[in-house]
Amino acid sequence: MELFNLFVKSVFVDNMIFAYFLGMCSYLAVSKTVKTSAGLGLAVTFVLVVTVPVNYLVNKYLLAPGALAWISPKLATVDLSFLTYIIFIAIIAAIVQLLEMIIETFTPSLYSALGIFLPLIAVNCAILGCSLFMQERGFGNVGEAAVFGLGSGIGWLVAITAIAAIREKLRYSKIPKGLQGVGISFIITGLMGIAFMAFMGIKL
Amino acid sequence: MSNFKKLVIEPLRKTNPVTVLVLGICSCLAVTAQLKPALVMGASVTVVTALSNLIISLLRKGIPNRIRIIVQLVVVATLVILIDQFLKAFAYDVSKQLSVYVGLIITNCIIMGRLEAFALSHGPWESFLDGLGNGLGYSLILVIVAFFRELFGSGTLLGYQVIPQSFYEAGYMNNGLMILPPMALIVVGIIIWIQRTRHPEMQENNQK
Numbered sequence: 001m002e003l004f005n006l007f008v009k010s011v012f013v014d015n016m017i018f019a020y021f022l023g024m025c026s027y028l029a030v031s032k033t034v035k036t037s038a039g040l041g042l043a044v045t046f047v048l049v050v051t052v053p054v055n056y057l058v059n060k061y062l063l064a065p066g067a068l069a070w071i072s073p074k075l076a077t078v079d080l081s082f083l084t085y086i087i088f089i090a091i092i093a094a095i096v097q098l099l100e101m102i103i104e105t106f107t108p109s110l111y112s113a114l115g116i117f118l119p120l121i122a123v124n125c126a127i128l129g130c131s132l133f134m135q136e137r138g139f140g141n142v143g144e145a146a147v148f149g150l151g152s153g154i155g156w157l158v159a160i161t162a163i164a165a166i167r168e169k170l171r172y173s174k175i176p177k178g179l180q181g182v183g184i185s186f187i188i189t190g191l192m193g194i195a196f197m198a199f200m201g202i203k204l
Numbered sequence: 205m206s207n208f209k210k211l212v213i214e215p216l217r218k219t220n221p222v223t224v225l226v227l228g229i230c231s232c233l234a235v236t237a238q239l240k241p242a243l244v245m246g247a248s249v250t251v252v253t254a255l256s257n258l259i260i261s262l263l264r265k266g267i268p269n270r271i272r273i274i275v276q277l278v279v280v281a282t283l284v285i286l287i288d289q290f291l292k293a294f295a296y297d298v299s300k301q302l303s304v305y306v307g308l309i310i311t312n313c314i315i316m317g318r319l320e321a322f323a324l325s326h327g328p329w330e331s332f333l334d335g336l337g338n339g340l341g342y343s344l345i346l347v348i349v350a351f352f353r354e355l356f357g358s359g360t361l362l363g364y365q366v367i368p369q370s371f372y373e374a375g376y377m378n379n380g381l382m383i384l385p386p387m388a389l390i391v392v393g394i395i396i397w398i399q400r401t402r403h404p405e406m407q408e409n410n411q412k
Contacts, residue, residue, distance in 0.1 A: 019385055
């Protein structure tokens with residue numbers, strides 16, 4: 001039940017786009033058609049589900065203060081947490097590369113659907129941001145970290161698909177000249193964010 | 205001089221990384237509820253952009269093309285770690301407020317974008333100026349957004365009360381919506397609108 005609660009919270013209340021503005025750049029750049037947006041959303045979800053638990057384990061057994069105690073008690077005072085950023089970004093880049101190869105070998109159809117988006121994801125702030133939030137909140141076990149990654153990914157997927165659908169319709173509406181394109185996307189995202197604030201009070 | 209002007213002043217207006225190129229939006233929106241974190245964030249990004257541009261430009265002849273992304277990430281991450289440790293030591297409360305967004309400077313698209321587009325093909329001094337200009341352009345938008353959000357959201361600037369007490373007694377209220385995340389998006393949208401109305405050549409065609 002707690003896991004389900006965490007899932008709903010990370011999809012709706014702590015939505016990556018509307019509450020934390022993570023992954024905004026690709027969100028604005030790619031959301032021109034629903035099909036490509038859904039593809040990118042799926043790829044992000046996929047990468048998050050893998051990287052967040054892996055980074056959780058790395059954080060727990062390598063980086064956190066006193067985490068090296070399992071090697072020998074002498075290392076119990078070592079604190080490597082200043083290396084967090086560089087290790088996380090390296091792990092993310094490596095996992096994205098690895099996933100690309102695995103998907104290409106085993107499911108070529110999925111690869112052709114996600115293909116072009118995968119390399120882009122290594123520098124998507126939603127991925128690194130999610131890992132950093134995971135570290136900050138200190139989840140209890142790997143399961144929670146994985147559910148948090150899944151929920152955040154799906155929240156991102158929902159947001160980008162919704163804005164893409166709205167932008168497809170916007171093509172036929174009369175918008176002031178200076179506001180066309182990026183400007184109106186910003187304002188609509190803001191309005192969607194206000195709508196999503198309605199979920200704030202939910203507690204399961 | 206003209207080179208200096210072109211590289212440092214242009215990104216403030218015509219090629220502003222935030223409003224024109226739409227890069228680095230994430231952190232731009234999240235840290236602007238108050239002016240102080242926005243200033244710190246702007247300064248940090250400017251330092252990282254300028255120095256990483258300089259370093260990559262110095263290394264550019266030695267970096268193999270195939271692994272350049274990972275080299276860039278390592279250089280940027282190292283600089284960000286330095287900034288993070290510096291903030292923790294000298295401005296602890298601001299660094300707590302910025303939380304994960306300091307780390308997210310690594311994936312800030314402005315930095316990667318400038319490294320790819322400029323530093324790999326220009327000399328060190330020019331790259332340094334270019335990084336400085338783009339960092340300042342980013343900071344400018346950050347400060348404008350934060351100024352309006354803090355003024356209307358909390359009635360203060362840098363923590364000092366600006367709107368006089370008599371206004372509140374006369375029934376003036378702070379607009380609580382300004383502090384909430386969605387308003388940041390709307391404020392940036394309005395800035396883009398004003399800028400593009402003044403410079404019609406930047407307008408996008410919706411029918412494409």
